[in-house]
Amino acid sequence: MSRTGWVLAGGLTVVAAVALLSLPASGRTSVSLLISGGTVVTMDGAGGGAGTVIPDGAVAIDGQLIVAVGPTADVEAMYVGRERIDATGQVIMPGLINTHTHAPMVLFRGLADDLALMDWLNQYIFPAEKATVSAEFVRVGTRLAVLEMIESGTTAYADMYYFEEEIAATTKAAGMRGVLGQTIIQFPVPDAATPEEGLARAEAFLKEWADDDLIVPAVAPHAPYTLSPDTLKATRALANRYDAPLLIHLAETRDEVGIIAKDHGTSPALFLDSLGLWSGKSLAAHAVWVDEVDMAMLAARGVGLSHNPESNMKLASGTAPVLGWMAHGIRAGLGTDGAASNNDLDMFEAMRVAALLHKHASGDPRAMPARDVLTLATRGGAEAMGLADRIGSLEVGKEADVITVSMSSARQTPLFDPLSHLVYVTRGDDVRNTIVQGRVLMRDRRVITMDRIAVIEAAKGMSERVRSAVAGQGAQ
Ligand SMILES: [Zn+2]
Structure with a gap:
């Protein structure tokens, strides 16, 4: 959905339309981060299982907190993200x-x-x-x-x-x-x-x-x-x-x-x-x-x-x-x-x-x-861990610890049930975005808060000390 064409886009729900009437055309609430267009697996506990699953869903985050979870059309009718993540073809789920x-x-x-x-x-x-x-x-x-x-x-x-x-x-x-x-x-x-x-x-x-x-x-x-x-x-x-x-x-x-x-x-x-x-x-x-x-x-x-x-x-x-x-x-x-x-x-x-x-x-x-x-x-x-009031699901009021996971690899095709794929075929490197407390730590697989190459080089350097320590014990 384009930024300018959203009002005309199909599939707008009644809830979203009401929200539109109550706000000026440019009056959507500005939030710090909007993740949209993915299958939202909330893990909110509804129905005694993985909870609510929203195909073509979105999560709006402002500061540290989740402020909206719902169908993309509804959430985008209410909120505009200063930072955006397009999660098309991905699952949006709790970290x-x-x-x-x-x-x-x-x-x-x-x-x-x-x-x-x-x-x-x-x-x-x-x-x-x-x-x-x-x-x-x-x-x-x-x-x-x-x-x-x-x-x-x-x-x-x-x-x-x-x-x-x-x-x-x-x-x-x-x-x-x-x-x-x-x-x-x-x-x-x-x-x-x-x-x-x-x-x-x-x-x-x-x-x-x-x-x-x-x-x-x-x-x-x-x-x-x-x-x-x-x-x-x-x-x-x-x-x-x-x-x-x-x-x-x-x-x-x-x-x-x-x-x-x-x-x-x-x-x-x-x-x-x-x-x-x-x-x-x-x-x-x-x-x-x-x-x-x-x-x-x-x-x-x-x-x-x-x-x-x-x-x-x-x-x-x-x-x-x-x-x-x-x-x-x-x-x-x-x-x-x-x-x-x-x-x-x-x-x-x-x-x-x-x-x-x-x-x-x-x-x-x-x-x-x-x-x-x-x-x-x-x-x-x-x-x-005693943190259930803060994290563990995608619900309004919880802190925004969120990941998006690609569902597009050969190994994940076809896709009938995202919950099945998350457990039985998905790997860590299918994760595209990692967000903690509303802050994007990895965007489209690029870790922002660490220098990846320096971290790996330092670890390799330290491994030489480990190797000599074990060799010194005669346990090679
Ligand atoms: Zn242990």
């Missing part, structure tokens, strides 16, 4: 939400694969981290991770790592959103010699990022088996003093279940409950080994869970009972985990693997339909 990763671990991508978990950790990941992880390493790695996420349509992520203040500054500078947790662990790690030092760093981090509009600072005790009960309790107390979320790994492997049973005589989920760890905002990753009692408790406590199907499969950790989580009404999202165990941050791939895994594991091809996976990756993730 994807990655509920669990370790951003800087992209620098360990492909360092070592196809190993038993303990060999992988002890021969490669731990020595590489010990020798290389610094504030600079975290900054360089996070830039690469954020670039990859913006390019593949992720607009918000939850993270747990060291030097989390560097991750926050890098994420904020690129215009992305994060719930970012400073890791606390019982043994010496690159940014803290003791858990007390880790707690002090976490508190400084919570203070530094309080009230930021893109970054939610969090406390991230690593796991129930890598911290003493007293330190675990201290992490919860710290988080609650600042009304901050607590992020943790939970019941990832059968080994963990065995360790906690031996030391504490109960399951990882119930052990943490006995310490009061769930008495506040909580997001736990994996929850592969949880039973009905665990799930009922996690649902009652309002704990958000992050499902990481690719990491669980690659490390042979098991199949998380996500159908059970859903039956219990647990707030559930989808994650990639760190790139060292995935090996990328592409949430489209995570969606496809989640759909296939739960059909395969349950023996029921009706399990985990496309609409449920899309919910996990958008609205469900927002709920799990």
